[in-house]
Amino acid sequence: MQKLDKKTLIGIRDQLASYAWEDAEIAELVDPKLGIITGFQELLEQLECLRKIDLGSTPPAGDIPAK
Amino acid sequence: MNPPLAFASISELSRRLRAGDVSATQLIDVYAERIERYADISKAFISLDLEAARRKADMVDNSPGYNPDNNTGNQLSLKGIPYACKDLFDVAGMVTTGGSRVLQDTIAKHDADTIQAMNQAGAICLGKNNLHEFAYGATGENALYGTAPNPYDHSRLAGGSSSGSAAALGFGLCAATLGTDTGGSVRAPAALCGLVGFKPTFGRISTAGVLPYSWTLDHVGTLTRSAADAAILFKALLPAARDVTNVDLQGQVIGIPREFFFARCDSEILDSIDAFMVFLRSAGAELKPISMPSMEHTRTVSLTVQMPEALSFHNRYLEQRGHLYSQDFRAGLALGQCLLAEQYIRAKRFIESYRREMDAIFADVDTILTPATPVIAPPIGAVEVSVDGHSEPAGNAITRYTSFFNMTGHPAITLPCGMHSAGLPISAQLIGKHYADEQLLALASRIEAAYDFTLPLPELN
Incomplete structure (x- = not known):
């Protein structure tokens, strides 16, 4: 997986249905300086690890099942 | 030795109210004086409605048959008990800010289900507590309303996101508080401030009328001075809850x-x-x-659920009021935008x-x-x-x-x-x-x- 760059996120903003985030906010996702909850690159790397784990046929969680 | 009135448990306050040692009005006065005295330090409240609280206390004191709203099986277990709620809960007639500039003009028309339940139990709402903006963060820091400090050391955090709810109890400004807990936002500040924090099974206590952060992770919870008080509050919030009093540690x-x-x-x-x-x-x-x-x-799993859900809710405000959000929350929402379905x-x-x-x-x-x-x-x-x-x-x-x-x-x-x-x-x-x-x-x-x-x-x- 290649490192995320600002151009990709600007493409998401401009070409997919998205709120018009400012360039500075897009830059923050690529190179966090504000103390955002987590760096996006770091999150993507962890998501890539999750993607490789086989969950079989486990469905998405719904509400807590009834008693 | 009994603790001072401002730090007494709900059961102790109820006993003293019933015995006539103190009136509901006097109780409001005790907390109101402390709220004013510690306002600059505690940063616990965003808004107060002490007039409404005094009116209700007067009814409790002077109407022997006082029975608010209707009787839904709630046994007035909190009659005359002053409490506060995180400023995500709708209280009819009060602004629900979410701790943010974004919603400073949104006056709630109705009570949240939980506020209604507290009313029906006879509790008296003093006001709305400070928090991390829209519950986005566990430090409780809030640039707009100030950061609620830890009652034991004012240079340290109360914790969040229900920071003001913990500080309000820790500074002796009310008898109990309601908060929300999406990753520990009730339990963690309670723990850091020497209080009891409880979150129920997901879905058992209604979140209707509470500003959401992440629908599938949000829980309404309680902050109290004791576990016994938490049980009283749970029963008030969920009158259908079972009465379980006899749990033995032996064999647990x-x-x-x-x-x-x-x-x-x-x-x-x-x-x-x-x-x-x-x-x-x-x-x-x-x-x-x-x-x-x-x-x-x-943590990755939780965040991957939280941020798209938060964005999905806040999308309604972003176009018109996006500039009023704090920078870090906007960055979090932007992250939610870039995650894949x-x-x-x-x-x-x-x-x-x-x-x-x-x-x-x-x-x-x-x-x-x-x-x-x-x-x-x-x-x-x-x-x-x-x-x-x-x-x-x-x-x-x-x-x-x-x-x-x-x-x-x-x-x-x-x-x-x-x-x-x-x-x-x-x-x-x-x-x-x-x-x-x-x-x-x-x-x-x-x-x-x-x-x-x-x-x-x-x-x-």
């Missing part, structure tokens, strides 16, 4: 998950939990080592697998015990905290042991179990089976009655 099987929940933890916190376990064993409980699901990716669904599937693994664990144990937090309250402004040479963001550390149970939906309670040499509270966390909220509260009440957890009151002056 308590799971101890050493691998993650006791790792990278302050040594004095571990010592206090060890002492707690010695007590539990001496009282007849069986402590059983358990292996929890792998925790390696749990498949990643969100995959995260939800991981949550389902966590629930299934927990169901298997709970087949062998009644309750699980962990420290509530791996650290004591961090200094205000601390970006990172360090334990055993390992640094992590302060907010992540505060909720490291709590957030998993928002995903699994199990009821959980934090209660004080010691004092750190730094003069700050240490707390334990007990987790129960789904829908065993009543048993968990009864167990915690039984423990606090049998084991001396009493902390010194904070020295506020």
